[in-house]
Amino acid sequence: MSIPSDPHSGPSSAPARRKAATIRDVAQAAGVSTATVSKFINGGQRFTREVEERVAQAVRDLGYSSNPMARGMITGRTGNVGIVVLDVRNPHFTSLIRGASRPAAEAGLNLLFADIAEGLAPELPTLQALSRRVDGLIVSARLSDEALAWLVASELPVVYYGGPPSAAACCSVGIDNRGAAAMLGRHLRDLGHRRVRYVGFAGARWSDDRWQGLCEAFEGSAACLARHDVRAATADEGERIASEVLLREAAPDAVVAYNDLLALGLLTQAQALGLSVPRDVSIAGFDNIVYGSYTRPGLTTVDTGSETTGEVAMRQLIAQVRGERAAAPGHEVIAARVVVRGSTAARDVVVR
Amino acid sequence: MSIPSDPHSGPSSAPARRKAATIRDVAQAAGVSTATVSKFINGGQRFTREVEERVAQAVRDLGYSSNPMARGMITGRTGNVGIVVLDVRNPHFTSLIRGASRPAAEAGLNLLFADIAEGLAPELPTLQALSRRVDGLIVSARLSDEALAWLVASELPVVYYGGPPSAAACCSVGIDNRGAAAMLGRHLRDLGHRRVRYVGFAGARWSDDRWQGLCEAFEGSAACLARHDVRAATADEGERIASEVLLREAAPDAVVAYNDLLALGLLTQAQALGLSVPRDVSIAGFDNIVYGSYTRPGLTTVDTGSETTGEVAMRQLIAQVRGERAAAPGHEVIAARVVVRGSTAARDVVVR
DNA sequence: TTGTACGCGTTATCAT
DNA sequence: ATGATAACGCGTACAA
Numbered sequence: 001m002s003i004p005s006d007p008h009s010g011p012s013s014a015p016a017r018r019k020a021a022t023i024r025d026v027a028q029a030a031g032v033s034t035a036t037v038s039k040f041i042n043g044g045q046r047f048t049r050e051v052e053e054r055v056a057q058a059v060r061d062l063g064y065s066s067n068p069m070a071r072g073m074i075t076g077r078t079g080n081v082g083i084v085v086l087d088v089r090n091p092h093f094t095s096l097i098r099g100a101s102r103p104a105a106e107a108g109l110n111l112l113f114a115d116i117a118e119g120l121a122p123e124l125p126t127l128q129a130l131s132r133r134v135d136g137l138i139v140s141a142r143l144s145d146e147a148l149a150w151l152v153a154s155e156l157p158v159v160y161y162g163g164p165p166s167a168a169a170c171c172s173v174g175i176d177n178r179g180a181a182a183m184l185g186r187h188l189r190d191l192g193h194r195r196v197r198y199v200g201f202a203g204a205r206w207s208d209d210r211w212q213g214l215c216e217a218f219e220g221s222a223a224c225l226a227r228h229d230v231r232a233a234t235a236d237e238g239e240r241i242a243s244e245v246l247l248r249e250a251a252p253d254a255v256v257a258y259n260d261l262l263a264l265g266l267l268t269q270a271q272a273l274g275l276s277v278p279r280d281v282s283i284a285g286f287d288n289i290v291y292g293s294y295t296r297p298g299l300t301t302v303d304t305g306s307e308t309t310g311e312v313a314m315r316q317l318i319a320q321v322r323g324e325r326a327a328a329p330g331h332e333v334i335a336a337r338v339v340v341r342g343s344t345a346a347r348d349v350v351v352r
Numbered sequence: 353m354s355i356p357s358d359p360h361s362g363p364s365s366a367p368a369r370r371k372a373a374t375i376r377d378v379a380q381a382a383g384v385s386t387a388t389v390s391k392f393i394n395g396g397q398r399f400t401r402e403v404e405e406r407v408a409q410a411v412r413d414l415g416y417s418s419n420p421m422a423r424g425m426i427t428g429r430t431g432n433v434g435i436v437v438l439d440v441r442n443p444h445f446t447s448l449i450r451g452a453s454r455p456a457a458e459a460g461l462n463l464l465f466a467d468i469a470e471g472l473a474p475e476l477p478t479l480q481a482l483s484r485r486v487d488g489l490i491v492s493a494r495l496s497d498e499a500l501a502w503l504v505a506s507e508l509p510v511v512y513y514g515g516p517p518s519a520a521a522c523c524s525v526g527i528d529n530r531g532a533a534a535m536l537g538r539h540l541r542d543l544g545h546r547r548v549r550y551v552g553f554a555g556a557r558w559s560d561d562r563w564q565g566l567c568e569a570f571e572g573s574a575a576c577l578a579r580h581d582v583r584a585a586t587a588d589e590g591e592r593i594a595s596e597v598l599l600r601e602a603a604p605d606a607v608v609a610y611n612d613l614l615a616l617g618l619l620t621q622a623q624a625l626g627l628s629v630p631r632d633v634s635i636a637g638f639d640n641i642v643y644g645s646y647t648r649p650g651l652t653t654v655d656t657g658s659e660t661t662g663e664v665a666m667r668q669l670i671a672q673v674r675g676e677r678a679a680a681p682g683h684e685v686i687a688a689r690v691v692v693r694g695s696t697a698a699r700d701v702v703v704r
Numbered sequence: 705t706t707g708t709a710c711g712c713g714t715t716a717t718c719a720t
Numbered sequence: 721a722t723g724a725t726a727a728c729g730c731g732t733a734c735a736a
Contacts (some may be wrong), residue, residue: 032722032723033722033723033724034723034724035722035723035724035725036721036722036723039722045721046721047721047722048721048722051721051722070728072728073727073728073729073730074727074728075728076728
């Protein structure tokens with residue numbers, strides 16, 4: 001594909017990008033007006049066979065595609081949607097992205113992406129930079145209050161994932177945290193566990209819900225539940241607090257972590273400390289990240305439907321952006337389920 | 353030529369968003385012309401203290417920020433850069449994204465993101481949709497030839513990661529695959545391994561380089577190297593081919609996989625098949641994904657500097673977009689290093 | 705130092 | 721069925 005040198009460009013030194021054909025070029029080449037070209041391309045309006053033929057030919061010849069910015073100026077839409085995740089390296093969020101990716105592509109929307117890096121990146125400026133370049137946003141419900149307030153004030157179509165934020169009328173997607181935790185709790189209770197420790201994450205409002213669900217499951221039993229909050233929900237943090245959680249005087253016979261990353265760190269470090277999992281202690285987490293099945297033993301967890309969450313959130317957002325009736329505010333609950341692997345097992349009744 | 357899922361068509365009665373303040377509103381409020389406002393805001397030009405005061409005040413009062421689309425029409429730049437990954441769920445790529453994220457944010461560029469999903473999403477349409485909305489692109493060097501050719505023809509600033517693509521003059525970032533594999537090979541050779549099997553990935557050109565590096569390391573020794581190519585570089589695929597690779601007649605005493613995901617699958621399945629790792633067989637991979645340290649035994653791997661790669665690629669792209677001299681074509685080599693964990697150990701000389 | 709006026713590529717409106 | 725033209729919001733020559 002050798003492009004003949006442009007006689008008008010002269011000895012241009014700058015690596016100027018060949019400027020793309022405009023709708024006017026197409027119109028001229030096809031011998032019609034720009035209005036005709038525009039209507040034919042996206043208005044869906046029909047014309048005489050011969051005109052359509054000529055326009056289509058010109059579009060092909062010139063490799064024309066409309067300029068999204070010029071189009072956006074008049075339509076008021078960008079053709080982009082944004083997704084803000086708290087940590088790209090957490091497989092839970094990558095599954096969320098994967099889930100959101102497909103419906104967006106199908107709707108012809110591009111995905112603008114931002115990583116808050118769990119507080120490392122400033123939330124508000126990130127949101128502000130994004131907001132003018134997208135038609136809508138998918139964000140975590142656990143952004144700062146400041147960021148959430150700004151978002152509401154901006155009147156941008158938004159779908160929250162994780163849980164409903166404190167804000168009033170909005171769209172959100174997430175699991176029933178309390179119910180899911182209760183399911184996991186009953187699993188542990190039925191296995192005979194009686195000294196359960198919850199490693200919560202202070203940064204997530206729904207960490208409380210999970211704690212309450214756990215408590216609910218053990219209500220009426222003679223179990224002893226305790227809670228230990230951490231500031232980061234990462235594997236490193238799990239490793240760091242392992243000894244503190246696992247080796248104290250009244251050692252737990254089961255530990256439930258806020259998420260799988262924490263659980264992974266706890267599991268590894270427990271073994272490094274000489275504990276046998278699940279013989280000495282059962283360990284479980286939330287999210288069902290895929291790497292929980294590659295540890296030994298495999299990690300028992302609660303599947304929070306990460307990918308489904310992303311998909312549903314994106315569908316809601318698209319509906320909202322299009323101004324459809326289906327875009328009514330409300331919280332959509334994703335089904336959660338307990339995934340039992342080797343890291344939880346029946347407590348031996350015999351004192352070890 | 354009516355596109356069914358066109359987001360811009362249809363009887364969209366979107367809820368009218370409160371329209372943002374324009375530069376004219378600011379000019380009027382400050383009692384100056386739009387030119388003054390524009391120059392003050394981004395031209396960096398100075399004005400009388402009083403005028404600057406009034407303009408700044410008006411900007412604050414109206415919460416003005418320039419319309420990126422209108423601005424883009426004039427400047428010819430979008431303020432976005434794109435990154436195309438082959439699989440968001442592969443931690444190697446999320447580290448890459450994380451690495452690219454920061455320099456982009458620092459440069460005031462938004463990140464547009466696309467997931468090829470290892471061939472599930474069509475590459476060329478994805479690229480085409482992206483290309484008009486970004487000032488530059490970071491893409492894998494192992495896109496389809498068709499996609500690469502189109503990219504070159506588009507004259508868009510592009511940085512390739514992984515390795516230099518077949519194309520002539522371009523910017524690329526990656527490790528020395530052959531050298532890195534040779535390092536890993538020497539590690540295995542020194543441990544006494546003699547029957548080594550390489551599980552390659554047919555989809556990546558540089559899988560060959562890794563194979564050659566391995567061979568190089570065993571040159572002159574009485575080792576027997578064999579190669580087994582797979583079509584997907586995922587943990588599932590690693591599990592699927594484990595028995596075929598590990599249990600054949602002349603069973604390998606060491607297996608090197610194209611990447612850590614394959615290695616993870618192999619490791620897990622090896623143990624499920626009753627093999628002890630590393631006693632019966634050593635296993636190693638590439639990328640140093642973080643989850644390789646949470647398996648038992650930990651996974652020996654080659655750190656390919658995923659995050660650094662993303663960071664360097666983004667810096668190159670920014671230089672290129674800005675038209676800086678530093679944006680000369682060439683391949684930037686990232687340092688790789690072998691990370692030894694429990695999955696590789698010295699071969700017992702005694703026949704087991 | 706400041707303002708006027710034009711053009712960027714597109715779509716929508718109205719006229720033919 | 722097709723065309724002419726006015727916006728959209730901004731940057732920037734050029735004029736004052």
